[in-house]
Each structure stands twice: as structure tokens, then as C-alpha cells.
């Protein structure tokens with residue numbers, strides 16, 4: 149049955165044995181649908197960046213922490229980061245062992261540090277104050293330090309996480325103070341990490357940051373070098389969101405070749421025997437997710453054609469928060485593919501005028517009763533969803549390698565919403 153617009157999901161057989169309309173009918177909308185094959189492919193893309201035995205892909209669970217996905221990511225051979233007790237708990241639930249988890253946190257309490265220490269998970273601090281606190285919580289323990297390499301990157305100023313205008317990381321120029329705190333608390337420096345920001349499509353900035361960290365570790369650590377077991381370069385690997393415009397992919401062949409060459413040369417020069425981490429979230433989880441929604445009303449307000457859906461920013465906040473672009477597909481029974489495109493503004497059901505999924509987007513005419521698919525919604529989609537307006541967070545379904553759909557999180561109910569009130 150042809151849809152109005154479904155080239156991208158058709159190309160990868162995204163919905164397997166089922167169809168988006170069948171899924172919407174069976175599970176309701178809004179609905180997050182994930183494809184296991186795509187998820188596994190994305191893990192393998194990154195695992196292939198270097199063949200060094202110490203190379204690890206440290207999946208950043210903040211992008212999507214559904215345990216069904218985490219288990220697949222673990223099976224593929226990735227490790228995982230956590231940045232809260234909740235992520236740590238869910239990573240453990242999904243089977244990651246303590247040595248497969250890094251706690252990469254920011255401005256946390258002594259109690260939270262204790263949870264990481266009790267789980268025997270290495271914690272990375274990102275300020276001298278937090279290093280001092282960790283030394284009090286876990287004297288003699290292993291700790292990592294997050295450096296701010298001074299190089300930032302990202303698709304929006306809100307996701308740039310290094311450079312002068314961010315809250316993250318320890319200034320490398322202050323490392324002597326860190327050294328003194330390490331000595332005072334008898335801490336073991338287990339590693340260094342950094343994360344310059346989210347979503348780069350050209351490898352150069354990332355590789356410059358890799359060079360920074362390798363150079364720093366080699367020339368600035370002195371006797372602390374001997375205990376180093378993790379060098380973590382961070383995430384940020386971008387994906388092409390404008391699929392219908394044939395946006396090019398990040399060139400992983402080039403990135404892998406350059407990264408591997410740097411790590412090999414450096415390993416030979418330094419005799420380092422520890423691990424190298426990259427820390428991707430989006431690259432692994434984004435493209436395996438499509439968010440399905442229903443069109444409940446279409447109207448014109450002045451010159452604008454508004455398509456009213458159940459895809460409010462409570463379900464997917466990225467467009468409202470960062471002006472992010474997500475491609476949109478249109479599924480209709482016996483839909484005729486339509487070459488005429490009309491600008492349409494797709495909105496949700498939240499009581500704010502900023503509740504806009506796509507503004508004046510040229511698309512085939514959308515009608516009431518259509519099911520829409522928001523592409524590349526697997527990362528920072530469900531994980532940033534909220535119950536604003538007391539709307540229930542959506543269900544999640546996984547289309548397995550056999551093409552069959554399986555519910556991996558039930559839809560919230562109004563009783564769930566009320567359950568926390570005392």
C-alpha cells in the first residue's frame with residue numbers, strides 16, 4: 149500500500165513485517181518505534197573506527213536509556229556512561245558490569261558520589277571542587293578528570309560543552325591544583341576525559357581535541373601517567389537529519405583512519421596499555437527511532453496551514469528547544485505520492501505557541517487521520533520527554549531482526565501520573 153511519503157523508512161525496511169499505521173492502531177500514538185537492525189549497524193560503524201585492543205565505544209545513555217536498547221548495545225560490545233544514579237541503575241539493569249560503566253557527572257552531591265563508589269564505578273569529576281569532595285567521599289579511590297580542551301563544537305549553543313563559555317571541565321592550566329588534591333586524598337588518577345559538544349559532521353575539530361588530550365596526557369601528567377587506564381575523547385558524532393535532502397553522512401572511514409593512526413603512534417611512543425574511549429550517544433541511537441503521531445485537526449490561521457497532532461514538545465522537545473530539524477513522513481491508507489509541496493506548520497497539543505514540530509515545512513498536503521513519522525527521533529527523544537500538561541509519556545516498541553514488533557515500554561497512564569502525589 150503506497151504511503152504519501154515514506155521513502156526513507158521504506159529504504160531500510162524500518163517497520164519490518166508491520167506498518168506504521170498498524171503500529172499506530174495497535175499501540176496508539178504518540179509512539180516511539182525503534183529498529184534493532186539499524187541500532188546494531190550504528191554500533192558496528194563506530195566499533196570499526198579502530199582495531200586497537202584498548203579501543204572502546206562508550207555509549208552515552210542519556211541519548212536513550214531504554215534497557216531493551218541498552219542490552220542490544222551491550223551485546224554489540226559497547227560499554228556505557230552514566231551521569232546520574234538513574235542512568236547508573238538502568239545500565240546495571242541492562243547487564244553492564246561496573247568496569248563497563250563510567251560515571252561522567254557534573255556538580256553532584258557527596259551522596260551521589262558515594263553511589264558511584266559503592267557500585268565500584270569510576271567517576272569523572274569536572275571541577276577542582278568536585279575532585280576535593282570526591283577525595284573526601286572515597287579517599288584512595290580511582291578518579292578521572294574531565295578537562296576542558298578549549299575547543300567547542302555543536303549544532304546549537306546549548307549543546308557546546310567545551311571552550312570558555314560553558315560550565316564543563318577543569319581548565320588544563322589548573323592541573324597543578326588537581327595534582328595537589330590527588331596527592332592530599334591519596335586518589336589514583338584513572339583517566340582523563342573530555343566532550344567538546346554534540347553533533348559534528350566534519351572530523352577536524354574532534355581530532356584536534358583528541359590531539360589535545362593525547363598531548364596533555366603525554367607531557368603534563370609526569371608520574372601520574374603510570375596509573376592512567378582510560379582516555380576518553382567524548383562523543384558528538386553527528387548524523388544527517390535532512391535525509392530527504394540527501395545530507396551527507398559523517399565520513400567515518402576518514403575519521404577512523406585518522407583516529408586509529410593517532411592512537412597507534414601515540415601508544416607506541418608512550419607505551420600506554422590502557423583503554424581509549426569514544427562516547428557517542430546520538431550516532432548510535434538517533435536513526436533507529438521513528439516517532440509516530442496522529443493528525444487530529446488541520447486548519448488555516450491567516451496564511452499558515454496548521455497541522456494539529458499529538459506530537460507536542462512534551463514528546464519530542466528538540467525542535468522547540470534547539471530549533472532542530474527532523475524529517476517527516478506521511479502514512480495514509482492508499483496514499484498517492486504527491487509531488488506538489490505546500491508549506492505547512494506541524495504543531496502539537498500543548499498549550500504553548502512554541503509547541504511547533506516543523507515550521508512552514510514544504511510537504512505534500514497532510515490530512516486529518518494521517519499518521520506522521522518523525523525520523524531520527526531515537527536519540528534525545530523519549531529520554532527528554534516529559535509529562536507537561538499532565539500528558540502521559542508515550543509507549544516504545546522495538547521492531548526486532550525478525551521484523552516483528554515488541555512493546556518495550558508501556559504507555560504511561562493517568563494513574564502513573566498521580567502515583568507520586570502523597
Ligand code: LLP
Pocket residue numbers: 208210211252307309343345346347382383384385427428429430431466470527528
Ligand atoms: N559525553 C558527555 C559527557 C555528554 O555530555 C554527551 C552529551 C555525550 C557524551 C554524548 O553526546 P552525543 O554523541 O550524543 O552528541 N539534547 C541535545 C544533545 C545534548 C547532549 C548532551 N551531552 C540534542 O537533542 O541535540
